[in-house]
Amino acid sequence: MPPRPLDIDSVQAFVLTVDLASFTRAAEALETSQAGISLRLKRLEDRLGCRLVDRTPRNVRASAQGECFLPAARGLLAAHDRAMADLVAAPPARLVLGISDHVAGPDLPALLHRLGLAGSGLVVEVRIASSRDLMRLFDAGELDAAIVRSEDPTDAGGTVLAEEHLAWFAAPGFRFEPGAPLPMATLAGPCNVRAAALRALDAADLPWCETFVGGGVLAVGAAVGAGLAVAALAPSVAPAGARDVGAAFGLPALPLTRIVLHVRAPDPRAAAALRTLAAAYRGAAR
Template identity: 50%
Template sequence: MLWLDAEAVRNFVMVAELQSFTRAADALGSTQAAVSVKLKRLEERIGRKLIERTPRRVRLSADGALFIDSARAFLTAHDNAVAGLSCGIRRFALGIAGHVAGPEVTTLLARLNKHDPALTIEVQVDNSSVLLDAFDRGKLDAAIVRREDDRRDGEVLGPEHFGWFATPDFHHRQGEPIRLAALAPACGVRDLATRTLNDAGIPWVEVFLGGGSSVVTAAVSAGLATAVFSSRLAPPGTVEISRKFGLPEVPSSEIVLHSTLTDRRSREALRILACAFREHRATAA
């Protein structure tokens, strides 16, 4: 009788979904060599080649494409059976900073849910300082935020570059205060923008303050103000205007993952999210 090892199947699914042995190993908290060995043993056991690997590409073989849906179903049944041994509800509260969360977040969470449907994720979107405070008080199990001040803990997911963005027809007279649209005073990106202008001796005035990121985006897109945005999240139709108007360079920062999760499946799910986040940024770069 043919029987399947759950961990070997999990390695196969991870390689197939991430299309990389390296990223799969990172997501599983393993090594590339260990992932390769487990996949090879699975292929030998079922007598089929599941993954085609070249120096430039990793993809499903014809047999792998036939097996992938059954493999996912097998893992879901296995994980649900294991979860049934525990009375506790598996969940974690995840915070994502508003200046970090882009349109890709929905896709990333969908991938995470597909990987582990038994895990309940509660998402809170706010500014980095609020989320870090909630994390430190134990209200969040994990938080993906912009690095604040000199705090050095957490796992770096990647750099975050900022710029001054406005519409191409944004008008500003030299010598007049630069018109800003910004979130509430507690927002770290707002503080970064105003501090950068103050250090450069450039006068500024806030013509839109608060009301959420949609209000800031609307004000900038309407040509009424400028604002600091992450270069990857600037509103469509806007351009970087620092050179045009002599605005100072905005210091770069880092996106950091903080987590207190310890159980294997939750940590694995979080690694999936972190790996997918890095993968999306690399694709968008």
């Protein structure tokens, strides 16, 4: 008797569990329960006759056998998606996604990877802009989803993906004379992070001056790396090698910032990609 074919739902549950390192986050991405993920995975392990994941109280990862099976599992899912696309003959779904410059930064490739676009039949149009501009576009119906930063704890209507405190970053060799105006590198306005930083300096009665205005966070990071100025940035988008100089320079504490996902009802394939993104973001160390 030929071997029974693998259950595609179980294979998908296995791949997502490994990618997200969590039964809980895999369940969130697939809109099911943790028990449902466990049941699918057990069914696949019974079918293959081996353990596919190792579980600890804090982590889930592929076992040695799971690592061997993972490439084939990904190939099976990709082939399934191609077959379904050919059968339905539907045009690719489109997702217009806005990402705040203060979210994307140098982590944009990882952010796009978290969408799980390979074999999804999804065309993604990404727009990088300030959080204020993106929310204006989202409210006008020009974006299907927007990932923005918000320092407003009363901000509602979105899903909080992560939280982190803004900090003051400078190059390791940067020198600053206490009492002198703080040389600032900022993003061209309007920018919520810039506004929060200047409010904090003004409230502490500390003088400042803008010495560099960048058209994007990468440009601001380059100015910091070149030793031209200090910048208020989230640690996740700070340039490599920059250090937090807030305490050393006697600068005021900066507010907690939230990465928030706003979504309107998109195509089901786009919705699945955004669920995977949200689940991965919550589990990622940023």
